[in-house]
Amino acid sequence: MSEISFPGTAVTDRRAAHGASADARLLRRISALQPVRLLVIGLSIAILLALIAYPLALLTGYSLIDAQGHLTFETFEKAFARRGMWQATVNSGWLVFFVTAGACALGIPLAWLVARTDAPGKSLVTLAAGISFVIPTFISVISWIFLAAPNSGYLNRLATGYLGFSSAPLNIMSFTGLVFIEIVGVYPLVFFAVNAALNNIDASHEQAARILGANRWRTTLTITLPMVRPAILSAVILVMLDALSSFGAPAAIGTMANFSVITTKIYDLLKFPPQFNYAAAVAMPILIFTAISLLIQKYAVRAENFRTLTGKATPEQIVKLGHWRWLAGGFCIVVALITAVLPVGALLLLSVLSSFGAPISLANLVGKHYALIFDENFAARASILHSMLLALAAATVCATLGLVLGWVVERFRFFGRELIGFLVMIAYGFPSIAYAVGILMGYVNLFYGTLTLILIAYAGKLLPIAFVLVRNGIQQLSTDLEEAARISGAGWLRSIKDVTFPLVRGSVGIAWVLVFSLSLRELSMSAILAQSDTQVMPTVVLQFIEDGAVELAAALAVIIVGVSLSMLAFIRLVTARKTATIS
Amino acid sequence: MPATAFAHEAAAAKPAAAPQAPARLELRNLRKSLGATAAVNGIDLKVAPGESVVLLGPSGCGKTTTLRMVAGFLQPDGGEVHLDGVLSSSATFALPPEKRRLGMVFQTYAIWPHKTVADNVAYGLEVAGRRRAEIRAEVAAVLDLVQLGALANRFPAELSGGQQQRVALARALATKPSLLLLDEPLSNLDASLREEMRFELRALQKNLGITTLYVTHDQDEALVLADRIVVMNKGRIEQIGTPEEVYRTPATRFVGSFIGIANLLEGEIATVDRAGERVLVALDIGGRVWSRAPRSWLDGAVTGGRATVLLRPQDIELEAAEHPGAEQPIAAAFLSESFLGEHYELKLAAGEALLRVQSRRRGTFADGRAQLWARPGSAWVVA
Ligand SMILES: Nc1ncnc2c1ncn2[C@@H]1O[C@H](COP(=O)(O)OP(=O)(O)O)[C@@H](O)[C@H]1O
Ligand SMILES: [Mg+2]
Numbered sequence: 032m033s034e035i036s037f038p039g040t041a042v043t044d045r046r047a048a049h050g051a052s053a054d055a056r057l058l059r060r061i062s063a064l065q066p067v068r069l070l071v072i073g074l075s076i077a078i079l080l081a082l083i084a085y086p087l088a089l090l091t092g093y094s095l096i097d098a099q100g101h102l103t104f105e106t107f108e109k110a111f112a113r114r115g116m117w118q119a120t121v122n123s124g125w126l127v128f129f130v131t132a133g134a135c136a137l138g139i140p141l142a143w144l145v146a147r148t149d150a151p152g153k154s155l156v157t158l159a160a161g162i163s164f165v166i167p168t169f170i171s172v173i174s175w176i177f178l179a180a181p182n183s184g185y186l187n188r189l190a191t192g193y194l195g196f197s198s199a200p201l202n203i204m205s206f207t208g209l210v211f212i213e214i215v216g217v218y219p220l221v222f223f224a225v226n227a228a229l230n231n232i233d234a235s236h237e238q239a240a241r242i243l244g245a246n247r248w249r250t251t252l253t254i255t256l257p258m259v260r261p262a263i264l265s266a267v268i269l270v271m272l273d274a275l276s277s278f279g280a281p282a283a284i285g286t287m288a289n290f291s292v293i294t295t296k297i298y299d300l301l302k303f304p305p306q307f308n309y310a311a312a313v314a315m316p317i318l319i320f321t322a323i324s325l326l327i328q329k330y331a332v333r334a335e336n337f338r339t340l341t342g343k344a345t346p347e348q349i350v351k352l353g354h355w356r357w358l359a360g361g362f363c364i365v366v367a368l369i370t371a372v373l374p375v376g377a378l379l380l381l382s383v384l385s386s387f388g389a390p391i392s393l394a395n396l397v398g399k400h401y402a403l404i405f406d407e408n409f410a411a412r413a414s415i416l417h418s419m420l421l422a423l424a425a426a427t428v429c430a431t432l433g434l435v436l437g438w439v440v441e442r443f444r445f446f447g448r449e450l451i452g453f454l455v456m457i458a459y460g461f462p463s464i465a466y467a468v469g470i471l472m473g474y475v476n477l478f479y480g481t482l483t484l485i486l487i488a489y490a491g492k493l494l495p496i497a498f499v500l501v502r503n504g505i506q507q508l509s510t511d512l513e514e515a516a517r518i519s520g521a522g523w524l525r526s527i528k529d530v531t532f533p534l535v536r537g538s539v540g541i542a543w544v545l546v547f548s549l550s551l552r553e554l555s556m557s558a559i560l561a562q563s564d565t566q567v568m569p570t571v572v573l574q575f576i577e578d579g580a581v582e583l584a585a586a587l588a589v590i591i592v593g594v595s596l597s598m599l600a601f602i603r604l605v606t607a608r609k610t611a612t613i614s
Numbered sequence: 615m616p617a618t619a620f621a622h623e624a625a626a627a628k629p630a631a632a633p634q635a636p637a638r639l640e641l642r643n644l645r646k647s648l649g650a651t652a653a654v655n656g657i658d659l660k661v662a663p664g665e666s667v668v669l670l671g672p673s674g675c676g677k678t679t680t681l682r683m684v685a686g687f688l689q690p691d692g693g694e695v696h697l698d699g700v701l702s703s704s705a706t707f708a709l710p711p712e713k714r715r716l717g718m719v720f721q722t723y724a725i726w727p728h729k730t731v732a733d734n735v736a737y738g739l740e741v742a743g744r745r746r747a748e749i750r751a752e753v754a755a756v757l758d759l760v761q762l763g764a765l766a767n768r769f770p771a772e773l774s775g776g777q778q779q780r781v782a783l784a785r786a787l788a789t790k791p792s793l794l795l796l797d798e799p800l801s802n803l804d805a806s807l808r809e810e811m812r813f814e815l816r817a818l819q820k821n822l823g824i825t826t827l828y829v830t831h832d833q834d835e836a837l838v839l840a841d842r843i844v845v846m847n848k849g850r851i852e853q854i855g856t857p858e859e860v861y862r863t864p865a866t867r868f869v870g871s872f873i874g875i876a877n878l879l880e881g882e883i884a885t886v887d888r889a890g891e892r893v894l895v896a897l898d899i900g901g902r903v904w905s906r907a908p909r910s911w912l913d914g915a916v917t918g919g920r921a922t923v924l925l926r927p928q929d930i931e932l933e934a935a936e937h938p939g940a941e942q943p944i945a946a947a948f949l950s951e952s953f954l955g956e957h958y959e960l961k962l963a964a965g966e967a968l969l970r971v972q973s974r975r976r977g978t979f980a981d982g983r984a985q986l987w988a989r990p991g992s993a994w995v996v997a
Contacts, residue, residue, distance in 0.1 A: 521741045
């Protein structure tokens with residue numbers, strides 16, 4: 032082994048520097064400021080302000096300030112005095128109510144069945160929930176038109192033709208139909224949240240109650256349910272916000288069934304000639320509702336301690352259902368059938384059926400809709416390219432910003448740190464359609480009719496998802512790990528590159544893929560921001576539906592769902608392998 | 615032996631041998647508030663090259679805060695940190711941690727889970743831009759030093775707690791830092807390993823001659839590891855001294871009772887013997903004891919004044935030996951006795967006070983009572 036002696040040179044160097052020139056001292060001062068760190072952080076915060084704070088401020092401003100620059104509530108009065116506006120607001124209210132109630136009624140029992148019982152078909156439910164979560168409502172509308180349109184829907188034809196119904200029993204082109212589609216779209220939020228919470232309750236909590244003499248049902252009611260209450264509450268808030276700001280299905284069904292909700296009214300107000308201040312005013316109720324919900328979330332839900340839920344469920348917690356398990360299994364299968372198998376099957380079938388209404392036979396299966404979509408002279412092809420480009424760019428921007436901002440919020444103590452998290456979360460709760468109005472007002476002069484305008488909207492709206500994921504990843508990293516790198520001589524950027532990034536790479540990757548998938552299916556903002564040269568897949572799908580070309584809509588939708596699903600499957604694969612190597 | 619192959623610059627440079635060198639670390643009136651608490655409230659300390667200084671105090675007394683200010687992770691509210699005579703931190707200036715040439719062993723070890731043992735240890739050398747071959751040799755040397763040579767290519771998840779602790783140590787030593795910081799490095803180990811590691815760390819520190827600032831709340835650890843112990847309480851320094859000094863001649867009641875077990879007995883000064891640097895104290899619970907005292911205190915001592923006498927359990931004798939005539943025994947009633955292997959631990963009551971006594975032999979008591987004597991020269995007056 033080589034003889035290693037300690038060279039004292041570095042120490043003497045430093046002593047020399049100490050005694051010597053003012054230059055060295057200045058250099059020390061500058062390096063103490065850590066300029067790279069300041070630059071990166073400052074830039075990220077500037078982008079955050081431009082993406083989120085600026086459009087929101089504009090939106091509020093437009094709704095409250097008249098043409099002369101005076102504070103006024105007149106805009107509200109006028110906006111809500113418009114014909115049908117009040118009815119639209121009431122419709123939105125009912126929609127939120129029914130969808131939330133339905134999602135809970137479906138999601139909570141299912142979560143319990145899957146997490147805590149021996150019901151057969153459990154994995155089927157999880158898979159179905161995953162699939163219906165991935166399919167946006169403006170796409171499931173296509174399937175349900177195919178299945179349950181008043182006269183031509185295939186289920187209705189089955190009912191009248193073979194089951195002896197005298198008239199068509201199902202009508203998707205109605206408010207009830209809309210509620211149904213929305214419930215199927217959002218119940219996975221409740222299901223996954225409650226299921227995860229149930230899985231994370233340490234068996235010992237329940238065992239302690241059992242030891243003290245409580246039977247299984249009493250334990251479930253007094254220990255288990257209260258422990259998952261925060262999860263239910265958060266999910267309920269998410270579902271409410273989702274229902275309130277939903278646009279795709281209401282637009283598609285509303286046009287045909289002739290009713291409006293707030294979001295579709297906003298969309299109408301922005302058609303030519305756009306009435307920005309009315310649109311902004313109409314968006315305000317959604318905004319206020321969102322703000323209140325987020326405050327409730329922050330104070331009511333956070334007050335209950337999530338941190339106790341870090342255990343692992345064990346086989347002892349599984350309830351044996353006995354004879355009931357077949358009933359439960361049947362329920363699981365029906366849910367899977369209705370929320371996933373039927374819609375996906377219908378979509379695939381419709382996309383290759385020669386025309387909607389044609390009998391289902393081998394002779395009628397054709398590929399011409401796909402051929403048309405990829406036809407060079409047809410608008411759909413360009414939209415695929417646009418969507419892919421936008422998704423790539425948005426995912427990259429969000430993952431990068433999420434990493435830097437997540438680090439800043441978790442690691443950097445300064446005034447306004449909380450504000451970053453707050454701003455990002457506002458963007459999260461902010462209804463897409465209102466946000467798009469803000470973006471339009473803020474950047475229309477700079478980027479009118481360009482993909483950049485849409486990218487700004489996607490990045491701002493989806494940043495929270497990346498931020499939360501990466502931030503959680505960083506939160507779980509002990510600060511010591513980075514500090515150890517600093518002490519070893521690595522500067523800030525290098526410690527991020529060598530330690531932080533490799534350790535949160537999983538979260539960053541998941542964030543990237545999620546933002547990519549969500550960008551592909553984003554409709555509400557795209558509908559407002561896309562011009563004829565910048566159409567994206569979802570806007571083209573909606574156009575097809577409104578034009579009655581449901582077969583083309585189905586074919587394009589299959590492409591969206593296919594890409595999204597394969598991206599998500601890819602994450603699962605990668606994360607599964609990653610956890611295998613780390614633990 | 616590997617320890618010599620990996621010698622530090624200051625191996626021979628004991629404090630006395632380098633009279634000209636500035637202190638390796640100097641803290642001047644260092645202060646830091648965290649939230650509403652004054653976590654560190656005016657600390658002055660000098661650490662000489664090659665010296666091992668231990669910050670000892672109860673949990674929450676500001677040890678970690680002090681260490682993190684030295685490392686540059688926290689900026690002081692007031693006062694200054696000097697490293698090798700160069701200002702490194704003040705309320706208005708902070709040299710970034712990576713510019714301080716320090717090594718640090720974290721309580722959590724902070725081993726990077728995505729790097730192998732060798733890569734963890736090599737990191738500091740890579741950052742410093744050393745050549746690959748050089749790095750490989752040094753990593754091998756330092757891993758041998760902590761007896762981890764065979765595990766170089768393992769990942770941290772495949773190591774035991776004790777081995778991870780050694781990796782953390784190796785990583786901190788690899789860059790040959792001018793000052794090694796350790797924050798309760800042994801607190802996550804089990805008792806027997808902790809005991810073993812104490813001595814190993816001390817041997818390593820002495821062999822390498824590396825300057826260390828070591829934080830712990832464990833007095834036994836401090837006694838083994840320190841050239842000097844800094845006893846902290848509530849953000850302040852109570853006493854700085856060698857292990858013998860803080861144990862035998864604690865400056866305050868706090869130090870006396872924090873290090874070792876203390877019987878603190880109040881009494882009245884009966885005789886002042888300035889030449890002998892001692893006083894005779896008539897204890898409130900009965901008995902008279904000759905007790906050494908700090909000189910500064912003696913200057914103000916007068917007959918009839920109050921004094922607090924510290925008596926360690928092992929310095930109390932049950933048998934009447936030859937004692938100077940002025941001393942009188944403490945009469946105490948037997949309460950309980952426990953056998954602890956090396957000795958018996960007795961609890962006795964003298965008036966209101968509870969006395970703890972360690973004895974090699976089992977006590978014999980007539981009617982459950984005993985006469986207690988202080989071992990000559992063992993009693994000490996705390997200010
Ligand atoms: N981030 C913080 N915010 C508020 N108070 C803190 C924070 N960190 C530590 N403290 C307080 O500062 C004091 C000193 O803490 P610390 O230096 O960690 O103590 P030690 O390491 O000696 O146990 C404690 O009273 C602790 O409660
Ligand atoms: Mg501590």
